[in-house]
Amino acid sequence: MSLARDMGRTVDVQAFIDDQRFSLFHCMLFVLCFLTIALDGLDTGVMGLIAPTLAQDWHVPRASLGPVLSATLIGIGVGALLVSPIADRIGRRSVLVGSVAFFGVWSTAAAFATSMESLTIMRFLTGVGLGAAIPNTATLMAEFVPSRIRGLAVNGMLVGFAAGNTVGGLLSGWLIPAFGWRSVLLVGGIAPLVLACLLLAFLPESVKFMVARGKPAERIARALRRLAPKARLDGCVFVSEAHAPREQARRSPVLELLSRKYVVGTTMLWLAYFMCLVVLYLINNWMPTLLKGSGFSLPQYAATSAYFHLGACVGILLTGWLMDRMSPVRVIALFYALTALVVFIIGRNVAHDAGLTLLIVVTGVTLSGAASSMSTLATQFYPTSSRVTGCAWMLAIGRLGAVAGTFGGAFLLSLNWEFSAIFGTLAVPSLIAAGALLVVGRHAPHLRRNELVAGTPAASHH
Secondary structure, eight states: OOHHHHTTTEEEHHHHHHTSOOOHHHHHHHHHHHHHHHHHHHHHHHHHHHHHHHHHHHTOOGGGGHHHHHHHHHHHHHIIIIIGGGHHHHOHHHHHHHHHHHHHHHHHHHTTOOSHHHHHHHHHHHHHHHHHHHHHHHHHHHTTSOGGGHHHHHHHHHHHHHHHHHHHHHHHHHHHHHHOTHHHHHHHHHHHHHHHHHHHHHOOOOHHHHHHTTOOHHHHHHHHTTTOTTOOOTTOEEEOTTOOOHHHHHSOHHHHHTSTTTHHHHHHHHHHHHHHHHHHHHHHHHHHHHHHHTTOOHHHHHHHHHHHHHHHHHHHHHHHHHHTTSOHHHHHHHHHHHHHHHHHHHHHOOOSSHHHHHHHHHHHHHHHHHHHHHHHHHHHHSOGGGHHHHHHHHHHHHHHHHHHHHHHHHHHHHTTOOHHHHHHHTHHHHHHHHHHHHHHHHTOHHHHSOOOBTTBOOSOOO
């Protein structure tokens, strides 16, 4: 809190943030962002939970639920590509509050749908709001926490997605028998509306964004005092890496992703995340079927799937912790390489015992740790002027990998490939993802080297 005095009338906002301890403000910010991600996870998975009851209630074949089940995913892609970049123009807070309220309104409206067509449209619009939520939440969190704990804080927040999926499953098991499938959509709509009010009341705008956009110094000082109430910031001039040249500030965030400085890194991030989601979604969607076909009983493959997701939570936190202590790109690349090794071992020898379960849990640790950390990495790779856009477009491109993984699993099963052969093949996209990240490291020195010195703020920041 003496930093402002030491620096005279000029305050580097990133250095100021790095000088602070994890405070009550950070706890409040973490809880609000965690809840946002949790509701995102709940709303994303809600249609899969209500689909059987919906089909029975409306007397439609399950095969006809394809459009309504995919509408949310399509909407998420649209939201990430088209809505999220607005945050790099008008602010993270405004777009985040608006996106949470938006998907809350349309999820609530979907609870009163009377036809498959109207439900499909409402779920698409829900997805648009969802698509803008994660990139903005991850960016806002990354821009407020000290660099020395950024990876752990952002990854810990992203655990909320799994928590939301879990709560959604528990809620649907209680609500649907008692109140019908519409009640799940209603809860998934009202909760975001309440949260949007809390975000509007307590969530500040990113100080790095405000500096980049030349906002009034008084407003920036007011936000920084949320972190350090006793700091003397009156009359200060605030600077950061966000002070880009005017021509860069006017440039479209999307064009900046593809500029000479970032195009290689952008392309490799897209490739890595695409390959990552090919593997993740093939395992998520087809693992129970593959295990059953390999002779596992229902209790066995259900328990193994649950252990996989438990390992995922551990992996997300472990990767974030390591990213704060070592080169982020190398940590994630290592986790992809370990994923390749484990799935290759599974492909070589499938045993119906605790050994296979352990290997699948390790896959959950390494694969999910790497997958969730990609958002954290994107927020560190891109500058303030295109940070949300960079994260959002990477997530959107990755959705194509999710589709490829889902349909790829179906295709391989149609060829009568066995469990071991399919798992062994997943080593290839995992290695491609690892290699792509090493290329990112070559084009991003600030990510390639460890910028933290044992608990002290970094000397320089991108």
